[in-house]
Amino acid sequence: MAEMNIIQAVNDALRVEMERDERVIVMGEDVGRFGGVFRATQGLQERFGPDRVFDTPLAEAGIVGTAIGMALHGLRPVPEIQFADYIYPAFDQIVNELAKYRYRSGGQYTCPVVIRAPYGGGVRGGHYHSQSPEAYFVHTAGLKVVIPSNPYDAKGLLISAIRDDDPVMFFEPKRMYRAAKGEVPEGEYSIPLGQAARVREGDQCTVLAYGAMLHTARDAVDLAAAKGIGCDLIDLRTLLPFDIEAILTSVKKTGRVVIVHEAPRTCGFGAELSATISEKALLHLEAPILRITGFDTPFPYTWERAYLPDAERVLAGIEETVAF
């Protein structure tokens, strides 16, 4: 086992899958010789050659659109969108084409493309280097949506995503790219899509989070523990399809729920979680489900720290919910 950060884990997953399966290819802006603006594809072109790891023209619709064609031919493209904020030019290709190809062809074609994109704030990137667009894609039939929070999960989930026969949106928490470090096994292993992980155990409140916010939520849960409030902290890892069993098991135990994400609140993923929990476990609830999220403004530059949920805000939410 080696200690790695998320970038290294992503790089390792790509390397392992490219060694194993020659159909896997990597493409995108600056991913070739340069190895990506975050270095996630560093060294891959040297190892696998320019036919399998290449720079594309600067056009996201083209990156995703041609990746679809390659997948229809039998390759397994892993395109990188440099920042999730720049995924919108490819939105039509993702939502109307990639996500629908299997269904609309009656299952005759499959489109196993994994779109990797760094997402989220906390890097002083302003509105266009900080967004969390996951909810748009969770709303899209035909896609799977995955967001790891740590290096071990990043590698295992990316390997599963590449092996999956359906298209997967793989959002990487850029704020934690280098900050989150951990032991990562060498070689192949995979973490099944659709399975959450329990990160902290307690019986007074369920805290649901994913990606960079998992770390914020964990800090808050630890502060709560110091105050004698025990929380289950669940790292969702896959948003579509999300792990309903893990969520309900915990909610039925605690009766209280705090959901944390940095994307805007209205119609954010927390809304789906909240609605589903109310539908399935209303009589177990002791308090209203609380959402601690980004605000419904564009992602700000100067007021970034005010915008992003922090441990203090999450802790206040936990306390409020427990005291209800």
Next chain:
Amino acid sequence: MKAAVAVEEKLVRVLGDGGRVDQGKDPGLADRDLLTLYRTMLLNRLVDERMFRLQRQGRIAFYIGSAGEEAAIIGAAFALEDRDWVVPCYREFGAAYLRGFPLRDFFCQVFGNADDLIRGRQMPVHIASPRLHLLSVSSPVGTQIPHAVGLAMAARIRKLKEVTLVFFGEGATSEGDFHVSMNFAGVFKAPCVFLCRNNQWAISVPGTKQTAAESIDIKARAYGFEGIRVDGNDVLAVYTTTRKAVEKARSGGGPTLIEAFTYRQGPHSTSDDPRSYRGEEEVEEWKKKDPIARFRQYLEARKLWDEDRDMTLARELNDQILSTLKEVENIGPPPPETAVEDVYAEIPWHLREQREEIIRRAARQRQSWPR
């Protein structure tokens, strides 16, 4: 101002007046090939006529045809080999049929019935067939073009000598996907042939409102490859031009844009009446240049064809159309369970939860099939 996309100069042409052909230009196709082309074009026309009738009778919801554009569609597809790929727009039934798409499968798709290969998932004419290397038709204009470039890039990466032919209208050349695709194809030297059916109308909008350029073919130059403008009502000209482009692509010479200048004789689809946006005289003028009639003159001049044979063939094809329709028209809808299938390889929990209700509702709708 010159009617921009209507310039008829510099069109590649093979078929001259009265079926005469310049010896140097004749592609020298075998008689059998010439007759295959003719038969396919005529079948396409007759199928369209029959489908429009079915729609007016309320037996199908929608149809979109190819009348006037058969030479562009079928002539181009004829330049391919089986290993090559066709990425269709929504008027390419003729190309699919030429590659072996059975009439029966086509009608089942139009009805969206239990034998429909795409299981009732899309509107009529939105066919797909991996077996025939035919991608899935999508309604959004132009979105198929980058897929074609991706296919071609994949063929290159895998060192297969396959070529991709993609169809779209002149309206689609205004979409970003067209430009992005042309750019990618140029940069990666993708073995891809872009075939723009310039039928001069995008629903009610004339080509002059799609671009200020004098023609479509010249757009290729900005992307670093060749564009050619061909008489789209001349099946032999379309065939030869596409053939050359396909050979060039196959031998590593990169992409070509072909503008097939033609005319949409009918409405855009069963949903519009073109009399509200264009004059009858224009339509009549273009009907005189009908691609099927023009090709027939050539076949007659070569003594391969005559009126008797034409009538016999038309009767034969119509019989085939009617008997195939009869065969499939009583096939019921796809099983209700299929309503939740193929969204993913396996049905995830949230869809499994909705499954029973969808199936129940589909079973109820089934009772009033075909509505």
